[in-house]
Amino acid sequence: MMTRRFVLVLALVAASFSTAQVATLAQHKPGEFSAYDDIANELLGRMTLAEKVGQMTQADLQYLGDLSDVRTLALGSVLSGGNSDPKDGNSPEAWARANDACQREALATRLGVPLLYGVDAVHGHSNVIGAVIFPHNIGLGCTRDPSLVEEVHRITAIEMRRTGVNWDFAPCVTVPQDDRWGRTYEGFGESPALATLLGAAAVSGLQGNDLADPLRVLGCAKHFVGDGGTSAEKRDASSSEFRAGVRLRLDQGDTRVDEATLRRVHLAPYPAAIAAGVGTIMPSYSSWNGEKCSASHYLLTEVLKEELGFEGFLISDYNAIDQLASDYKECIRLSINAGMDMVMVPERYQEFVTKLTELVNEGAVPMERIDDAVRRILRVKAAMGLLGPDPVIMSDANLASSFGSEPHREVARRAVRQSLVLLKNDGVLPLKDGNFAVTGSAADDLGMQCGGWTIDWQGKTGDVTTGGVTIRDALADAANDRLVAESDQAEAIVVVVGEKPYAEGTGDTDEPKLSDEDQDAVEAAVATDKPVVLVVISGRPLVLGDAADKCAAVVAAWLPGTEGAGVADVLLGDYAPTGKLSFTWPKSADQHPINIGDENYEPLYPYGHGLCY
Template sequence: MPTKVIQITALAFMWLLLLATASHCVANDDLFTKHTAAAIQLVDRMTLAEKIGQMTQAELTSLGDLSDIRRLALGSVLSGGGADPDDGNSLAAWTAAYEACQQQAVGSRLGVPILYGVDAVHGHGNVLGAVVFPHNIGLGCTRNAELVEEVNRITAREVRASGMNFNFAPCVAVPRDDRWGRTYEGFSEHPGVVAELGAAAVRGLQGFDLRDPARVLGCAKHFVGDGATAAEVRLPDWEGFGAEKRLRLDQGDARIDEPTLRHLHVRPYVDAINEGVGAVMPSYSTWNGVRCSASHQLLAELLKGELGFTGIVISDYNAIDQISDDYKLAIKTSVNAGMDMFMVPQKYERFINLLTELVNQGQVPVERINDAVTRIVRVKIAMGLLDQGFSVEADPQLAREFGSDAHRAVAREAVRQSLVLLRNQDGALPLNRQQQRIHVAGRAADDIGVQCGGWTIEWQGAEGEVTPGGTTILAALRKAVGDRVTYNPAGHVPDDAEVAVVVVGESPYAEGAGDDADLALSKGDRQLVQRVAESGVPTVLVLLSGRPLILDGLEEHCEAVVAAWLPGTEGAGVADVLLGDYQPSGQLSFTWPRNASQHPINVGDADADPLYPFGHGLSY
């Protein structure tokens, strides 16, 4: 049979499987629909103002004295990346902010509690002292759904320790171009891996009963095709991030046909819906020129109709602004397309006024408003927010677990399993802790911020001691080996060193600021590695990055190369593998290219010739 026929047949088979799974979702999804009658009863008691209030999500930092939550009957509040409470960044401050917001909500006429949303995408990373887990790209290399579920179960507990009950995670994007600044938020370039691990993340966050006070509402994002946007070379509109970043993929256009969209990018949502995910967030990006947040085809017909999603469709941060310069038209377009809740951080009152006008003018049907609010309310009912005896206070027992050794032990295990041993010549690894004198080089070896990457305390992340409680790779090696470990960030190797560990990689970034045409190590990092390798001692290269980096032959100068991704706060997991206390088991969840001209490169590409193929991973 000709190759083209085989490919078409395989694609058709995959889509039939997807449809069968979607049918299963509709048949078994009663997590929210069983509460429809009760939700309708409450919605019938609401005024139009209260209904539109429920559709509105404002940001904590824009709410002032918080009284607008009660006055406008807001349905949700969020804290975006880096948006700390006025009282500072501590667990106590976050908890107090949540409780104050919830107190305002229950004081409204109908007393409907809020959903409080945060981006806890690799642990409760907004809060100082939280356990920060590896980003999804590392978890994808574990191929361990049970571990991913446990990581997200602990994330849910740390989020609920601060009271918050809504997590904008998991990201189930299928990144197909590593130059995209959100690549590390995806588990893999392969939809099957993303589907399995995304579903596991939903189970971990939500559990099997959303009334469980240690669980949170999950949100699969970003629907759909955000990992397929085409690269454009133009000046960035990310103010302050430098004109040199001319490549743009983030929030771009996915120029692919419908079968490809379904085969590669819809599949993970089917699995997430099947696990009962309570919310889906449409992408900033467009599909063949149409904004996802404005697409009736994607939101109403595909997501809600064909896939049978019964939860809340919530917009991304100010996403509807990109639909039209006419804000009223943007609101009308998005709500009629199927958006239920609107993340309008600063313009929440303007949004409410304009949507009210649209309904009164007949441009948005009341039935569409009622459908949106019914979806929101029945999710809240499923979460127990409308149960008698609901408390606005966070659970103090969960606060005692926050940042605990037990939680850090799971993160350390996640780090161990996420590492991929790319190269190991002449048995350079594992290191011999009893005999070798180990020299560590590279500023990144002693930098928690670089280990954690973006979405850590600040939206873009930051270098340095961004959060307490973690362990750097250098500190972990010193604790395990003692005074036989020396360190020089500039790479000057002492005469008595017997092996060198060089830690280099990307500085923290998030989203569009991370779009990068070259994905090359910096000039300084390259010189550092070469300087150490030229000293003559066996050299182990440890890469901290959010995607495969172009090594351009540098690996040939190193006896061993380890992809450690963005491991989070528990650098001890990296040391465990380097020292042989844990056998490396990670497998690449992304294809590793030889040079920048190969981008985009993915498993299954004809004549791909990668440096390291998808699934590659050595052990000892």
């Protein structure tokens, strides 16, 4: 039930704080972090400027060397970016050792303030080999099931806690309006109402009602605000970041809408995330009508903190402040004075500390702004139980048996089958009887099933992780010898095709569509005159060309993650499809952007479409 997002929570147990501190804490709703100000202010009053600036600084593990900078600079946080694994390998044990080593350095500082350790666990603890990888948000949006979304994120938190990591840069509550954007799959859907409902559920799953619970982690709603509404631009792609030539650019762009539209579409999910208690919010790389969100005092301070009453703290995106000006010191001044509280400076953290200290001493950044930022960080740490005499800081080896466990995978399998959308069916599904063959580029590729933000930032094809099952293998396991090797021996053919993994930037494309290779696979199957079931693995709706007409059935499977058995459940009829489109499915590329409510709305499949058996 979702009601617990809004009910009063119990005060933290006396063991977490001193008797005097406990007496100051009344029952409060999630998100009322100012209830911890007595604890935060007492610690803040003992801090030097260097220690305050350290709390505002987040460095990346891969640039920390022997980790001594955590201690000498009194850093407030460490992250592992999308490609930043522990130096001794990628396993739960290696991640636990990395977290614990960082925390030991933090505890060795004068004040012994524990770290926040952050990762992008955007669909499970997806940086770590062997973790359960859930469907990306685009698939979860098709379930329309907040209880399921909450459970997915509760399990994500447990698997994170096995490694000691206590901060998840999730959920993404973006409302994508143009499917050509390479981060479309990170959004729950094109409707602000859907992102509002499921974003709040995700926060509840990660944080629960008590952030001091050792099985919960700190959440982060992102990217504030308008990241899903950027205008498409053609740009010279001469840099190594892009392929040669001219290509579309939507990522980190400009959202050119009036304030009423910004609020109605893009701001809409944030009040619910705040009401659910989200402790951190990440401002967007993108701009609003030409002004970078990370430098907007109006958006960060006046709207988010003052109008919406957000009491947690703001964390910048990866190197995001570097884009604000040509001079790095000016970048820092603009961002901090706008309201940024902690800055993600993966490699330049020493320079950041030096220059922010100079800005304070010069009077360019007021001490009141520094104290406000640090108070916000400390009140969140207090709510997490990190400032008490017996904080839960280190990794928990007792959770080893639950990491990647079958019960967790069963929830992921349920999420997969509820996320699938049956777009078309001329009676061939479910495959209850008769032999069938399976072909296509994505049929036996775990990496394609998982997509981006899986072990590597951009994801990769092939055996990206362990413990999962491909769609082909799942069908073979469940079909009782009805899966045959050759199409000419089959009574029906399942063709599984789709997008190769990508993430932000590289995923922007002029024309999201089936590749030529995939079109050829469909044509080869259709040429047999057998009924063809087309299963599309993708991070957004793809233009299908004439494949939608030629195939007897079409299933949108999105990026289902490691549990291919959920796809088999639907195809074989063990679970009747229930998913409904969270994005409009266009007929052709020239319809982009297309969203429900548009004038002359004539998609191939409308928002909310989804058949059943």
